[in-house]
Amino acid sequence: MGVSACALDVAQLEQMLRQRDDWALFDVREPVEAERGHIASATSLPRRRIELRIEALVRDRGTPIVLVDDDSGRASLAARTLAGLGYRKVSWLQGGVAAWQAAGHRLATGNNVPSKLFGEQAYHDYSIPDVAADTLAAWQREGRDVKLFDVRTPEEYAEACIPGAASGPSFDIARHAGDLQQHDGPVVVHCAGRTRSLIAAQTLRELGVKQAVALRNGTMGWHLAGLQVERGAARALGTPSAASVAQGIHGSLRLAEAAGVGVVDATMLAIWLRQADNLYVFDVRQVDAYMAGHIPGAQAVPGGQVVQRADDFIAVRGARIVLVDDDGTRARLTAVWLRRMGFPNVLVLSGGIAAWRAAGGALESGRVRRAPAGWLAARAGVRLVTAQDVEAQILQQPGLVVLDVDTSAHFRHGHLPGALWVPRGWLEARIAALVPDLTTPVLVTCATGVQGVYAGGALGALGYRAVMVLDGGTASWRRAGYRLETAELPPQDDILLPPYARGEQAMRDYLAWETDLVRP
DSSP states (O other), rough: OOOOOOEOHHHHHHHHHHHSSSSEEEEESSSSHHHSBBBOOOOOOOOHHHHHHHHHHHOTTTSEEEEEEESHHHHHHHHHHHHTTOOOSSEEEETTTHHHHTTOOOOOOOSSSHHHHHHHHHHTTTTTEEEEHHHHHHHHTTTOOOOOEEEEHHHHHHHHTTTEEEOGGGGGGGGHHHHHHOOOOOOOESSSSSHHHHHHHHHHTTTTTTTTEETTHHHHHHHHTOOOOOSSOOOOOOOHHHHHHHHHHHHHHHHHHHHHHHOHHEEEEEEHSSSSSSSEEEOOOOHHHHHBBBBBBBEEEEEHHHTTTHHHHOSTTSSEEEEOOOHHHHHHHHHHHHHHHTTTOOOTTHHHHHHHHHHHHOBBBSSOOOOOOOOOHHHTSEEEEEEHHHHGGGGSSSOOEEEOOSSHHHHOBBBOOEEEEEEGGGHHHHHHHHHOOOOOEEEESSSHHHEEEEEEEEHHTTSSSSSSTTTTHHHHHHTTTTOOOOOOOOOOOOOOOGGGGOOOOHHHHHHHHHHEEEEE
16 A cells, blocks of 8 residues: 655644544644644654654554644655655645644643643542642641652652652552551642642542642742752652552552443453554553563553653554553553543553463563664665764765754764754755755764664755764764763753753743643
């Protein structure tokens, strides 16, 4: 079957969004551009990351895919890339986000908007109780018996938490609900802002911890109240009692049944994994457990992260979503919240990892890095050179232009001497101004060699006849002991920093934006 890519107008996109749930809509601009304004149902997939992520996001190459940009030409180029990878129903929106807006649609601002909107809706719908930073600080000064937990990832917790908090990541804390019921004082959960703590607090309350509350606005609210965070903390949840584990299993079963969560056995999941249909398998345990042994093809996404960043991981809304853990508690609770968010086809692996092994399924350990889409053909289509060859011969070529096509952060921290930064997503639009002569020798670099290979292929397709790609990128250059240069660049659209890394005003703006997503 042939593949092609074509333009789509706003009316056609409106019809698709209204009538189907088997499609994927990608914004191929850089993250900061998308944050400023995007179509609400779009998944952010910068053009430079298509080959790295597309097969995890869309397995079925017959899936309708629409790409959106700002009418800069990046969407049509990305469409051709996908068509070249065998995706058969690819189109791009004519006129980009401006055309969507001109047709009377509002653009969504921010990132992970569907999840954060849902979190604010849940806050009002469930009347989730929260406590202000000043109140919690007063409780601590008074010596009140407060159980305090950080429900973010362990890495976020170690970076900065509310003083005295223990790490209770994702839905792991739900296994402790039975024990926490016995606590006389408040049980406070926090994240960086709002969504994860609201979901965690309501989950605990539905499992019987009626004194569970969320810390209003998380670590950002704490900082804005003039209070100090704690850095480098290492307090853990500990081991729940057997009775508490059993209560978590029973409670999660009750909630999953009420939410309409499905169940799949290991044999059927193995069949689905062999098929080409769209399927997302998320291992919702913590990353260390995933690394010790997981189902091949499963992605490591602890449950709270799936809910918080659903649009990042689930591009085809109607696809099967299978959640996996060990005793089922975390998988079922993740599934409950995904169902409440409106995902239609959410299932839990019956019996978890143990059932998979009992059915003869193999496990992988570590993080298995699969080759990007089209990698072998792309690599075979460019001239690769070693760091030693570059240093000894190629840098001395008359008129040589060295291009670094990776992120601005990579370029700042270390690039080949004399390299120019040209982000891969903008390569075709900017290359003629930098290298007008198609016979000019060009050396393409990046951090690892991956972006360089694809960029080298793009330059060849444009007619450049003397293109070389540094095999292994600047990582190989550094390993060879050669010098890298650093650079100062103003903030660029390819790096979206969290609001707490952008200063106090950014935190205030973010929290105001989030709470205004739903006005009571």
